[in-house]
Amino acid sequence: MTKKDLSDAIHECDDKWIEEAAEQAGKKHLRSGMRLGIRTAAAAAGCVIVLGLGVTVAASEPFRNWVMKTFAGHEVTKVEMEDILEEADIKADGGRHLSLSEDMEIRGEKESFVCKYHIDGDEEVVDKVYSVREDGLKEQKFSEFKGDYDGVPFSFEYVIINREVLGFNYKGAVSGVYHYTDGESVYADLWEVEGDTIKKGCIAKLGLKTGLVEKRTDDDTICNSVMSPNGKMILLNYRAEGYWTVFDIAAGTEKKVEGINGYARTSEISFVDDYRILAFGDSIIKKHKEILVTNLIDLRTQKTVESYNEYGDIQMRWTYRSGKNGLELRDITSGEAFTAGQAQEDVHPLAVRGSYVLFGSMEEKTPFYLCNLTLKKYMKIDVPEGLGENVQIYLVDTQGKFPGENVSPGNSPRSEIFLTDGKDCYLVDVNVKCWQ
Amino acid sequence: MEDDEILALYLARSEDAIRETECKYGKLCQKISIGILNDRRDSEECLNDTWMALWNTIPPKQPNPLRAYICRVVKNLSMKKYEYNHAKKRRGEYEASLDELADCISSSKDVEKTVEKKELEEAVNRFLGELPKERRILFLRRYWFMHSLKDLAKDYHISEKAVSMRLSRTRENLKDFLIREGLQ
Numbered sequence: 001m002t003k004k005d006l007s008d009a010i011h012e013c014d015d016k017w018i019e020e021a022a023e024q025a026g027k028k029h030l031r032s033g034m035r036l037g038i039r040t041a042a043a044a045a046g047c048v049i050v051l052g053l054g055v056t057v058a059a060s061e062p063f064r065n066w067v068m069k070t071f072a073g074h075e076v077t078k079v080e081m082e083d084i085l086e087e088a089d090i091k092a093d094g095g096r097h098l099s100l101s102e103d104m105e106i107r108g109e110k111e112s113f114v115c116k117y118h119i120d121g122d123e124e125v126v127d128k129v130y131s132v133r134e135d136g137l138k139e140q141k142f143s144e145f146k147g148d149y150d151g152v153p154f155s156f157e158y159v160i161i162n163r164e165v166l167g168f169n170y171k172g173a174v175s176g177v178y179h180y181t182d183g184e185s186v187y188a189d190l191w192e193v194e195g196d197t198i199k200k201g202c203i204a205k206l207g208l209k210t211g212l213v214e215k216r217t218d219d220d221t222i223c224n225s226v227m228s229p230n231g232k233m234i235l236l237n238y239r240a241e242g243y244w245t246v247f248d249i250a251a252g253t254e255k256k257v258e259g260i261n262g263y264a265r266t267s268e269i270s271f272v273d274d275y276r277i278l279a280f281g282d283s284i285i286k287k288h289k290e291i292l293v294t295n296l297i298d299l300r301t302q303k304t305v306e307s308y309n310e311y312g313d314i315q316m317r318w319t320y321r322s323g324k325n326g327l328e329l330r331d332i333t334s335g336e337a338f339t340a341g342q343a344q345e346d347v348h349p350l351a352v353r354g355s356y357v358l359f360g361s362m363e364e365k366t367p368f369y370l371c372n373l374t375l376k377k378y379m380k381i382d383v384p385e386g387l388g389e390n391v392q393i394y395l396v397d398t399q400g401k402f403p404g405e406n407v408s409p410g411n412s413p414r415s416e417i418f419l420t421d422g423k424d425c426y427l428v429d430v431n432v433k434c435w436q
Numbered sequence: 437m438e439d440d441e442i443l444a445l446y447l448a449r450s451e452d453a454i455r456e457t458e459c460k461y462g463k464l465c466q467k468i469s470i471g472i473l474n475d476r477r478d479s480e481e482c483l484n485d486t487w488m489a490l491w492n493t494i495p496p497k498q499p500n501p502l503r504a505y506i507c508r509v510v511k512n513l514s515m516k517k518y519e520y521n522h523a524k525k526r527r528g529e530y531e532a533s534l535d536e537l538a539d540c541i542s543s544s545k546d547v548e549k550t551v552e553k554k555e556l557e558e559a560v561n562r563f564l565g566e567l568p569k570e571r572r573i574l575f576l577r578r579y580w581f582m583h584s585l586k587d588l589a590k591d592y593h594i595s596e597k598a599v600s601m602r603l604s605r606t607r608e609n610l611k612d613f614l615i616r617e618g619l620q
Contacts, residue, residue: 001556001619003538009556010537010579011511015504017564021576022464022503025583025591263535267600313601348602 067419067426070381075429109179112161113140115168126168129159145206147213149173149190158186163230175201180231184208187216187234187249189225198222203234203247216252226266232274233299239263246299259295259304270316275299278316278333281307294332308332314349314357318373322347327359327369327378340378343369358393368393370417393419439502446494453494454487461503465510471582472514472530482517486510507581533579536603540611541620556619563613567606574599575606 067076107113116128129140146155154172158165165186167177177188185208191201200219206212224237234247236254242262247254260269261280269279281295281304294316296306312318312332321328327343330336340359345366347359355375360368367382381393417428437456445453465486469479489509499505518530564572574592577583578599589596614620 001541003534003541005553005556006537006540006560007534007579009553009560010576012557013561013564013576013580015501017561017572017576018504018507018580019501020569021573021581022507024573025464025467025577025581265600267596313604348605 064426066384067428071417071428076426108161108164108166112164113159113166115166117168124168126157129166129168131159131161143208145186145208145211147206147211149192149202149204149213150219152192154190156188177206178225178227178231178234180227180229181208182231187227187231189221190215191222203236216249217247217254224266226269228271228274228299230274235260235266235269235277235299237262237264237266246302248299255302257297257299257302259297259302268316272296276305278312280311280316284309296333306333314352314373318357320349320359322359327371329357329371329373329376331373336376338376338378340369340371340380342380343367343378393417443494443498443500443502446490447498454491457490457506458483458487461506464503465506467583467587468507468510468581469514471584472511472518478517479514482510482513485513489513511580530582532584533582536607537579540607540614559614559617559619560610562617563610566613567609571602571606574602578603 103118104114104116107115112131114130115126116130117124117126119125129142131138131140140159140161142157142159144155144157146153148154149172152173154170154174156167156170156174156177158167158177160166160181160183163181163183164179165177165181166179167186167188170176173190173192175189175191177186180187185205188204188206189201190204190213192199201222202215202219203217203221203225205214205216207214221236222238224239225234227234232249234249235257236245236247237243238245239262244257244260244262244264245254246257259279259281260277261282264280269277271277275298277297277299278294279297281293283292285291291309292311294308294311295304296308297304310319310332313320314329317331317333319330319332322343323346324344325339327340327347329338329340343359345361347361347366347369349357350360350368351358355373357371357373358368359371360366367380369378369380371378419426419428437460442453442456442460445456462483465483466479469482470476473479473482486506486509490506493509497505515530564576567575574588577588578585585596585599588599592599611620
């Protein structure tokens, strides 16, 4: 049997399944059918963006009581209106909600940007880019870069927030820019395309102030790629040939990394830091059974430091099993595990942010379980009937407390829970206390 | 307009049938076709062929459910187009979804088997029947409708990784199911 046979068999499935899926696919939003609205949200400085949602007004007293009871012992902050600044271009409402229109999207490696765009023919044109602030969205000025790749011109516009760059409105011989910038330069994939065929491609350093284009690899670099969190390394996948390499930006060297499966996707690689990754390796066959292998690889030496005959569903590191004996989470690298004993339902990760994973089910009415992977603890969040239709839970990264606390440079963001019933909003500091 | 009304237009040979079909199912068909072909112009061509095929086949056919029939027609035509020109094209969702399905196939040559087409189809149908509704829909939206992870993540309000993880679990279940059924 081949993958094509399997795909063909799926294609021949019963009409009623196609009908069922087509019906859902035709709906604009799934949220109305979902019990709770859950996602990680863009909240770089505190303002929570709710995609395409209207705000439902609900009775807040039961909600307040439930929040206080459920999170007793935690620091719970009610988000108040009066501290909201008035300088934003698109202002958040009283609950610090922003409903984005259909033509707006959150983008960027760290969800730092909100783009407003329109489609012109086959091309997307970004009209405005906003940064996320406490009080709403602030429009950012575009900069433009123009250059050429061996005589073929290219250009794009970009916005920088902190160390993150967002490129857009690409024209000509450029396919995209990488997310990290030191403020002076960015790295980009350049390519020359004829029809639908890429003739050649390379990684280039683009001087934002000098306008210089410096090729850093040869012209055979036609591949998928992913940059490390702080822009030290770029992993390159030559999928047709079935291998990965690592490009060390400082050294300008590109070396093969044997430990990554040549067909692994970028979602199957997790950066532990700039120099170490957990990634799928080549699987092994034991007693006619295929065993997936995860490798811990040091990108500086390109060596596999450790191998594990399993894989983690969360950050390639944590595996989970849910059922009648509770939700068990295990770190495949250390073997350490912990169990959320109360979680006896079939639950799955719904959101992951930093050390936090929110488990729940979109199919069944189950409680939610917020797990702290560092503390190896969990917290049950049981939303009672009656509140369930309105309550939304978000895992957010905040810098400083609501409302409007100044953040000293170097402060790392902290993950908190943001809860709202559409009228009132609470931020719960889940970093301390009350973990089971 | 309801499906039976559209069907009645076809049966009455009214050209409004095509307009109403396009109005109601145009976007869905376009999404399926683009997922496979990754090319807007090719998919527009396929959509026109789809309307023509519907016009030519209804009657004598009187498909019920109509939507599933339309989906099959546009998918079949897009697949034909894909096979015709895929060597020149950029990677589309069809190819990506095929690669993901490879997870469900044992890579060991020792256990490679020739499986009867019909037997496999029936097994897949049973597997789909055993899945909870939401997981079945997600699975089919990826592997039948070829919706991208990005689109699914947007629709479900979860991250692409979360979608990928859920699909990977279902693929794992499918693999176990196929082994249990003696098809691997």
